[in-house]
Amino acid sequence: MALKRNVGLKGIKYRGGGPMLAWALHRISGLAIVLFVGLHVISSFFMQQLGSDIATALNTVYESIYFQFIVIFIVLFHALNGLRVIILDLWPQLIKFQREATWLQWLIFIPTYGMTVTIMILNQLQGG
Amino acid sequence: MSSRPAPQIGFSFEYLMWIFTRISGLVMYLLAFVGLVMAFWMGAHQQVDIGALARWTFFPNPNHVTNTNIPDVTLGWSNAWWQVMEMLIFLFAVTHGMNGVRVIYEDYIGNTWGRALGRGIIFLLWIFLLIVGIYVILAS
């Protein structure tokens, strides 16, 4: 008897498109900011009040340029994507331009992020 | 796209938090804009590198601009105005963020006990972070 089921990898193929990727990134970036801000606030408290070693260690991580690249990516993405969500929620008739809005958002994100990172790398190379 | 359908308009916790998330998003933009413009007005263009400027814009604490070329942060960059700004940003950001954690948690945990426990823990974390943060703001 021949196998009637369609066995294959089609089912797991990613079909959500740009907006779904944006939604997943929004969740992840939101949680990441809560984690980052929460730890930062607590470590600032220990730094300020006790000059603690653990707080110094955490600050060293936070001050590393690679960590800053990640933080800037996450915060900038969450803020821009959040603005898109807010605008589309306030004017629901615009929802039909959802895909275009997502593209526009990346069109703003890429140069803003790219320029920031470039300037930071140049400063780093100058020993700034 | 919204993660869940927007809640029914009305006087419910879910709807109030949905509105609050959007309003606090806009308020954070406004507060960041004020911080950025005032930083340039105080001479950021000559004195502050881009990393410190980003930190200041997100949270205008004098410690965020101490390793820059500002001759004296106590002139303009560190006063009661910025402490109020910091407290506003912090209040909106932590409330927005902690409510976001609640929304995500409740999307995955369906049962009543799990939800009650989650809400309790998230509420305590929210209060705890607010107290610690405001202490740090007032002491810096």
Ligand code: HEM
């Ligand atoms: C200008 C700044 C920000 C804007 C415009 C913004 C906007 C938004 C919007 C519109 C949502 C709702 C998304 C939805 O319903 O699908 C959201 C969710 C969320 N935000 Fe923000 N946000 C900002 C900053 C922050 C900060 C500072 C934090 C953390 C402290 C944060 C953490 C979260 C979390 C955890 C969620 C829940 C994600 C979800 O429900 O999928 N956001 N944000």
